[in-house]
Amino acid sequence: MKFFGRFAALRGVSATFSAGRLYVVLGDNGAGKSTLLRVITGLMEPSQGSVTLLGATKVRDVAHRVGYMGHAPLLYDELSGMENLRYFAGLYGIKDGEVSRKAMLMVGLDPDLERRVGQYSQGMRQRLSLARAVLHDPELMLLDEPFSNVDVRSARDMAAVLGRVRDQGKTIFVVTHQAQLMEGVADEFVHMAAGQIAKRVANGPTATAALVGEPGIPRGESMADPEVRTTR
Amino acid sequence: MESSMKKLPPISILFVVALLGVTSYLALAVAPTERTMGDVQRIFYYHVPSGWVAFLCFFINFVASAVYLWRRSEGSDALAAASAEVGVVFCTVLLITGPLWARPVWGIWWTWDARLTTTLVLWLIYVSYLVLRRFSAGGQTQVLAAAFAIFGFVDVPIVYMSIRWFRTQHPSPVMGGGENSGLDPAMAHVFLFNLAAFTLMGIVFLVLRYKLQMSEQALESTHAQAALKGVA
């Protein structure tokens, strides 16, 4: 549970998620999607309850295995792309500049570009933000609105990249308003409403219909190999 | 719980008024007149006990803040908030009665000796503590205030020693050297009684304020629970 003053952003979220899956979190504004991600990363402490992540009860212990992309860019406007990535790589103990170069190439950006991030286009900034989230090769990725303000083609490319990353055995959570983009790669759609998980729908032929359906009664399913567990 | 809480304030207020009545009678009528200072000296029976209660409250604030940082219990934070407020009130009384006493006796309103200056700084620190509490946004008030309280309290002995040294270098009039040197037994009785009485009053205020704080916190949490059940 998470309270902001008198607003319950999350209430009674009790769920277990498995490794190696790509979860797409959907819901209207205010449904609690971003808050859920922030609680999972440890940026916010739940007002009540606990989070168990990759086998650890304290998120800080596994911080090096978690990657987070926030709603905001999480980048320094005054530095270039490579400078940003090299700094953040350093926070994870990575001294080799090659890692940062590869990350930039992977998202389709030029590592030698000296332009400051403040002068990047929105799409470029989103891509760099994604690069920052994944450059330390985390097992668990939490991405909040990675496609906002990104053109359709780049977004499709990003979605495909995420699918490939999932195929390597990583776990990915994507919060987005644009579920259609993820149709090809998602394993499961998690619908949230009013601070709770309304329903979880595995991806398949019926998934598209479920996307336009109404949220039902809250209850999460438990699956094999639990990796993330948030309990009341 | 509710009915006893309703009974508590009126009884304790009556008690405090009665105590104040008795202490005032003792201080103003019963205690003998001081030889050199005259009747003005009677302020001393209010001045010193106020100081004692103020310092006691600030010490309680320090301990409660430390406990809060360690345990995060609502009770310790409520006690910290309550003790800071009650402490500031008594400290204000101290700072006002001081000059009122000093002016007729020593001819000056104020001097920057170690005791007075430390008291003023103490007052400033805890007023800024209260301002911090009021101005911090959301659920983090308690943590921030508790952290600040540690700083404040540790600073006090440093302040005292600094000004003591400063004053050995730059001597200036020292006031009120007399209260601890040779109290006439009749005065001593009144003084001790007032000391005990003020301490009791301080405790009553503290308990009342603490309960008020706890009620406020309970109210917040009821609202939060309601938000959980009702519409977000």
Add this chain to the structure above:
Amino acid sequence: MSTMAIARATLMKDLRMEWRSKDAINSMLFFALLVVVIFSFAFNPTAEESRQIAGGLIWVAFLFAAVVALNQTWARELRNQVLDAYRVSPAPPNALFLAKTIGNFLFVVVLECLMAPLFVIFYELRSVGPVWQLIVVALLGTWALVVNGTFFAALSIRTRSREIMLPLILFPISIPALLGMVDATTSILTGEASPDFWIKMLAVYDIVFTAICLMLFETVLNAE
């Protein structure tokens, strides 16, 4: 990477960014200059008197300049919410604190190096006591202001009216340090007393409060 390595990397990053957006540096340097000039108009003593009061004047001027610098310490980390990126990483919070504090320290020392000669000129100051003692006092005193200032700046980012919150909570706690700095400076300038006690007191103040800051910073950083 270790705490010191991350602190250094963060400090380098901050310095690089500071260097690139020279607006901030320039406006603060100019502000420091203005403060000296205004003080010179407001307090226009003779050469003998000036040595008595210069200690106080200089340190109040430094204090104002420092507060302006401190207020924007965390501003850069709040833009784009980039502080979240640090918090989510395994990097230790104290490394961030050390980097910010040392950065502020260097910056305020630069301001002091600019303002001090101006004070010497405008007030025709000449020190009776040894100048190296003045430097020691300046360094210890600046650290005292900056270490608490950086910590309280972090506190105040989570408050309303944050520009006024910082000086409001910083000044009372800094009073003994200020007293020490002023009296030590005056003692050295006039040569009338030994500043040894103050130097020791400032050192104690620095150690005690640096320790408290390091102990409590993680708690304050993650308060959300």
